[in-house]
Structures are given as structure tokens and as C-alpha cells.
Amino acid sequence: MTASATVTSIRTAPAARPIQAGAQIRAFATLVRRRFALSARSPRELVVPVVNPIVFALVIAPALAGIVGRFRGGIDYMTFVAIGTTGLLIPINALFAGIGVFVDRETGARRDLLAAPIHRSLLVLGNLSVAVTTTGLQLVALLAAAALRGAIFNTSFAGALWFVGGAALLAIGMYGVAETLANRMATQEEYVGVLPAVAILPYFFAGSLFPISSLPGWLTVVARFIPLTHALALMRYGLVDHRGLGLHDIWGMSDPNVMAALSLGVLAVFALGMTFIAVRVFNKAAVH
Amino acid sequence: MIEVSELKKTYGGGVEAVKGISFEVEAGEVFGLLGPNGAGKSTTIGMLTTTIKPTSGSAIVAGQDVARHPLAARAASGIVFQEAVVDRALTGRRNLDVHARLWGVGSGEIGARIDEAAEAFGVAELLDRPVSTYSGGQRRRLEIARALLSEPQVLFLDEPTVGLDPRIRYELLDLVGGLREQGGMTVLLTTHYLDEAERLCDRVAIIHDGAIVAVDTPDRLIAGLGAEIVELRVEHDAHGAMSALKAGGIASDDALSLGSTLTIPLHERAGHEALVAIAELGLATTEVAARRTTLDDVYLRLTGTRLAA
Numbered sequence: 001m002t003a004s005a006t007v008t009s010i011r012t013a014p015a016a017r018p019i020q021a022g023a024q025i026r027a028f029a030t031l032v033r034r035r036f037a038l039s040a041r042s043p044r045e046l047v048v049p050v051v052n053p054i055v056f057a058l059v060i061a062p063a064l065a066g067i068v069g070r071f072r073g074g075i076d077y078m079t080f081v082a083i084g085t086t087g088l089l090i091p092i093n094a095l096f097a098g099i100g101v102f103v104d105r106e107t108g109a110r111r112d113l114l115a116a117p118i119h120r121s122l123l124v125l126g127n128l129s130v131a132v133t134t135t136g137l138q139l140v141a142l143l144a145a146a147a148l149r150g151a152i153f154n155t156s157f158a159g160a161l162w163f164v165g166g167a168a169l170l171a172i173g174m175y176g177v178a179e180t181l182a183n184r185m186a187t188q189e190e191y192v193g194v195l196p197a198v199a200i201l202p203y204f205f206a207g208s209l210f211p212i213s214s215l216p217g218w219l220t221v222v223a224r225f226i227p228l229t230h231a232l233a234l235m236r237y238g239l240v241d242h243r244g245l246g247l248h249d250i251w252g253m254s255d256p257n258v259m260a261a262l263s264l265g266v267l268a269v270f271a272l273g274m275t276f277i278a279v280r281v282f283n284k285a286a287v288h
Numbered sequence: 289m290i291e292v293s294e295l296k297k298t299y300g301g302g303v304e305a306v307k308g309i310s311f312e313v314e315a316g317e318v319f320g321l322l323g324p325n326g327a328g329k330s331t332t333i334g335m336l337t338t339t340i341k342p343t344s345g346s347a348i349v350a351g352q353d354v355a356r357h358p359l360a361a362r363a364a365s366g367i368v369f370q371e372a373v374v375d376r377a378l379t380g381r382r383n384l385d386v387h388a389r390l391w392g393v394g395s396g397e398i399g400a401r402i403d404e405a406a407e408a409f410g411v412a413e414l415l416d417r418p419v420s421t422y423s424g425g426q427r428r429r430l431e432i433a434r435a436l437l438s439e440p441q442v443l444f445l446d447e448p449t450v451g452l453d454p455r456i457r458y459e460l461l462d463l464v465g466g467l468r469e470q471g472g473m474t475v476l477l478t479t480h481y482l483d484e485a486e487r488l489c490d491r492v493a494i495i496h497d498g499a500i501v502a503v504d505t506p507d508r509l510i511a512g513l514g515a516e517i518v519e520l521r522v523e524h525d526a527h528g529a530m531s532a533l534k535a536g537g538i539a540s541d542d543a544l545s546l547g548s549t550l551t552i553p554l555h556e557r558a559g560h561e562a563l564v565a566i567a568e569l570g571l572a573t574t575e576v577a578a579r580r581t582t583l584d585d586v587y588l589r590l591t592g593t594r595l596a597a
Contacts, residue, residue, distance in 0.1 A: 023392045026389060026392075027389065027390050027392075030386055030389040030390055031390075033386075034375070034378075034382075034386050037378055037382060038375060038377055038378065041377040041378070042377075107372070107374070107375065107376055108369070108371050108372050108373040108374070109373060109374060109375045111339060111369055111371075111373045112367075112369070112373040112374075112387065113390070114338075114339045115337050115338070115339055115362055115365070115367050116362060116387075116390040116391060117359045117360070117362040117363035117390070117391060117392065118359070118390055119359070286339075287338070287339060287340065287341050288299070288340055288341065
């Protein structure tokens with residue numbers, strides 16, 4: 001098709017427009033919609049991260065529960081492990097979402113975004129929002145599947161808030177880790193290479209399959225410093241572990257609400273800290 | 289509209305990509321940065337569009353200091369990058385929509401502007417297809433349309449026709465020329481194509497190895513060497529041939545020897561007169577021709593190397 005070469009009217013704005021807060025909010029919304037649109041084009045990105053946790057929750061957890069039976073505190077082991085699989089889903093999903101950094105960089109789209117009259121932190125925050133939202137939807141699917149399989153959840157409004165808070169802050173912090181790593185690494189291959197160590201290894205030490213008090217003494221101490229440990233204890237406190245046994249393994253106190261608040265604080269520091277680091281690393285990597 | 293003062297960029301390892309350049313672009317002017325690959329053109333545009341951080345120096349775009357008010361400078365600018373800068377998985381329309389919203393175009397205006405720009409640049413029928421299905425020329429037209437959606441005061445075009453086949457190149461030159469005829473918009477164009485610089489630019493800065501070696505209108509740059517040039521290829525002893533030409537009053541100090549090819553600016557002398565004079569010298573030449581002076585000859589005179597392959 002031959003292009004029409006006639007440009008009939010080209011207008012120029014009279015003066016540079018001031019940058020307003022409302023414009024930045026609209027820009028953020030645009031970035032979120034863009035990321036959702038790109039994710040929707042790759043359904044694999046949405047499905048793959050949730051496959052393993054669902055298999056775990058639907059197959060492995062019931063099988064293990066058949067051997068273990070009732071757990072401490074009267075908690076059903078299958079339910080215990082089902083919540084533990086969120087400790088796989090959230091980090092894996094976050095790391096998968098970090099691949100979008102490479103895609104933007106390699107397709108060149110990032111340069112146009114960097115040239116836009118918006119605060120560059122919005123580029124990170126927009127991606128973060130989509131990653132956390134997607135993780136939330138997958139979490140709902142995972143827990144629904146586990147419930148249909150026989151997991152027993154017993155929560156209240158306050159319990160649901162503890163669960164959502166723990167899950168959301170873990171997702172935010174893990175996306176910060178993903179974005180930071182992706183901006184520090186030159187290739188996707190390098191990035192995927194660290195995925196097991198960052199997303200999967202902590203799962204085995206954070207109380208996903210058994211309480212951290214079952215670990216050797218020194219590993220129990222290490223586990224207390226892993227954000228995932230706090231998130232899982234908090235999520236279980238919200239959904240099943242109303243005595244806060246998991247939180248007690250971390251803090252050793254008697255008031256579960258106080259311990260839950262402390263773990264929420266740890267996760268908040270993790271989430272905010274990693275987001276701050278991610279924005280700084282992005283700015284440094286994107287603008288030479 | 290653009291004021292650049294001692295702008296410098298040094299990368300890690302001490303690589304000086306841009307060595308303290310200064311120039312000004314008037315409002316409504318089409319200004320070219322002409323130089324080969326690696327001369328510092330894209331780095332200069334990167335600094336002016338705040339996608340590359342200067343090592344030192346200053347730049348003002350549309351009255352905004354790019355270091356102190358980067359958002360305002362970006363708001364006044366539209367950019368077409370050298371490499372493809374699109375979301376290939378998304379449709380052309382979605383790419384345009386995202387760009388318009390990020391540049392603050394009102395929601396009520398976006399649809400109309402997209403349709404108008406798409407029509408003007410011949411991509412209206414492609415808009416609802418993913419950009420991954422576009423040809424190189426179609427994608428480039430989409431990118432130019434996109435850069436204009438926000439009605440920028442300054443348009444940066446970084447090698448807009450590189451990598452395109454000649455027919456598509458000339459179509460795009462017509463489009464960019466159309467922008468120039470409309471007036472009002474300031475354009476900074478980088479290129480290593482002489483025809484783009486001569487055809488489109490009001491003034492050209494010749495950039496070589498990170499430094500600007502000349503700034504003037506294409507006509508005045510060429511006039512400095514004269515309307516015509518003689519090029520001759522000698523069998524051997526280029527140095528001796530040059531001495532003979534200078535002694536015969538045909539070549540002056542701005543004549544250049546590059547390998548076995550001698551380039552002689554004729555200044556006021558007519559080409560056919562020079563050819564007769566050269567023939568009378570009896571030099572052993574394999575090729576002698578008079579032709580119109582181009583910016584490539586100006587580049588050769590200033591840098592000692594040719595820009596065109």
C-alpha cells in the first residue's frame with residue numbers, strides 16, 4: 001500500500017504544559033492498563049506460575065495429609081500445606097512478572113516510556129500494581145481449589161485482613177526483588193538462573209510444609225529473618241491458626257495480635273524497602 | 289527553542305561520546321546533526337530528551353532546563369528514536385493511545401487526534417493490527433504519527449529513515465518535508481544521509497567523533513568549496529599529482545588526497561575549464577570527472593574522511 005504523503009495539518013502547542021498531579025495519576029492508570037494488555041497477550045504468564053502450587057495443593061498436600069493426619073493445634077495438615085503453597089505462588093509469580101522488564105528493554109518500548117513526561121518511578125509502580133493484582137487473582141483461584149479439595153478455612157473479617165495484608169505485602173516485596181534483579185542483569189537467561197534460589201529455596205525453610213520450630217536450632221533463627229516465614233504465619237493466623245502457633249514460633253510471645261502486628265511490620269518494611277530499592281535501581285539502569 | 293552549551297558525555301572506561309558541544313536551534317527551524325555512526329548524534333538526542341544523563345554542560349529545550357525541569361522538557365518534546373520503540377504485541381491504535389495519555393492529551397481529544405494522525409501518515413487501515421505485523425516503513429510512519437499526537441513544540445528525529453528501502457525512505461522524507469512546510473514546529477534531525485540533510489534542514493551541524501566541526505546552512509557550507517568539484521583518480525604518486533595541480537593553479541590548499549583519489553574544490557572556476565587545464569598537465573589518471581559539490585565533500589574537507597560509503 002502506498003502511503004499518502006500529505007500532512008494536512010500539524011499543530012504545535014503554544015507553551016510547555018505544567019506537569020500536574022492529576023496527569024501523573026492518569027499516567028499511572030495508563031501504565032497499569034498497558035501492562036495488563038501486554039499480560040493478556042501472553043496467557044502463559046498468567047497460568048504457568050499457578051500450576052505448581054495448584055498441583056501441590058490438590059495432589060501433594062492431600063497425600064501428605066493422609067500420612068500426617070491431624071496437625072498441631074488441631075489444624076488439618078492439608079489446610080496447613082495449602083496455605084503454605086502461597087509461599088510458592090507469590091514469589092514465583094513475582095519473578096515471572098519481572099521478565100516484563102527484559103521484554104520492555106529488548107523491544108525498545110522502555111525508551112519511549114522513559115521519554116514520557118511522567119515520574120519514572122511510576123513505570124516500576126505500574127508494573128508492581130499489575131503483578132500484585134494478578135497474584136491476588138491467582139491466590140483466590142488457589143485457595144478456592146484447595147477448599148474444593150477439602151481444605152478447611154475458618155476466618156473472620158479481621159482474619160481476612162491479616163491474610164490479605166500478609167499476602168499483599170509479600171507480593172509487593174517480592175516484586176521489588178524481581179524488578180531489582182531484572183534491572184541488574186543483562187540477560188533473561190541470567191535472571192531465570194537465579195529464580196530457584198530466590199523464589200523456591202526459601203519455601204523449604206519458611207514453615208511451608210512444617211513449622212519452623214521443627215528445623216535445627218540455627219536454621220530456626222535463619223527462618224525468622226525470611227519475609228516468607230512472617231507472611232505464612234500471618235496468613236495462617238488469618239485463615240486457620242487462631243492461636244497464632246506459627247507466629248509464636250517466630251516471636252515467642254503470648255498475644256497473637258501483637259505478634260501478627262509485628263510480622264505485618266516486618267513485611268511492610270520488606271515491601272517498602274524493596275520497592276524503594278527497585279525504583280532506584282531502575283532509574284540507574286534505565287538512564288545511563 | 290533549543291540551547292546546548294558545552295554538553296558532554298563520557299561513558300565508563302573514559303569513552304567520550306560527546307565532547308562539549310554547543311549549538312542553538314531557533315523556533316520553527318529544522319536543524320540537522322550530520323555525521324557517521326558513532327559520531328555522537330544519538331547520544332546528543334538522548335541527553336536532550338533526558339534518556340541519557342550528561343556528564344557536564346547544559347541544555348534547554350522549549351525554555352526548560354533538561355536537568356532541572358526534565359518533566360517539563362519532555363512534555364514539550366516528541367521523539368522518534370532510531371531503533372523500534374513500540375509494543376509489538378499491541379495494536380497500532382493501542383500504542384498511539386498509550387502515548388497520547390502519557391503525554392497528557394485530554395481523553396476527549398485522543399480518538400480524534402489518533403484518527404487524524406493515522407490518516408495523515410497513511411496508517412489508518414493498519415491501526416487495529418498488532419504492530420508486529422507491520423513492515424519497517426509502516427512501523428516508522430506509526431512512530432512519527434505517535435510523536436506528533438501531543439503537538440510537541442520540539443520534534444526529535446533520530447535517524448528516521450535508517451534501515452528502510454529507498455522507496456520508503458523517500459516517502460518518509462516527503463512526510464517530514466511536509467512537517468517543515470507547515471512551520472511552527474522546531475525539528476532536530478540526526479542523520480548520516482546527505483540527501484536528508486540537504487533536502488530537509490535549514491541549518492546543519494556537522495558532527496565528527498563527538499565534536500561539532502561546522503554549523504551553517506547546507507548551501508553556505510557547500511559554497512565554501514564552490515559549486516563544483518573535480519575528482520580524479522591517479523595511477524600512482526598522488527602526492528606528485530597534487531603538487532602539479534597546485535603548481536598549475538588548479539588546486540588550492542583545501543584540495544584533499546584520499547588514497548589515490550584527489551578531490552579538488554573549484555570555488556569560482558567552472559568544471560569544464562578545470563578539466564581542460566588538468567588534461568593539459570598530462571597527469572596519469574584513470575578517472576577524471578567534474579560534479580556538483582555535496583555535503584560529503586564538505587565533510588571530507590573538515591574531517592579528512594568521507595561520510596558516504
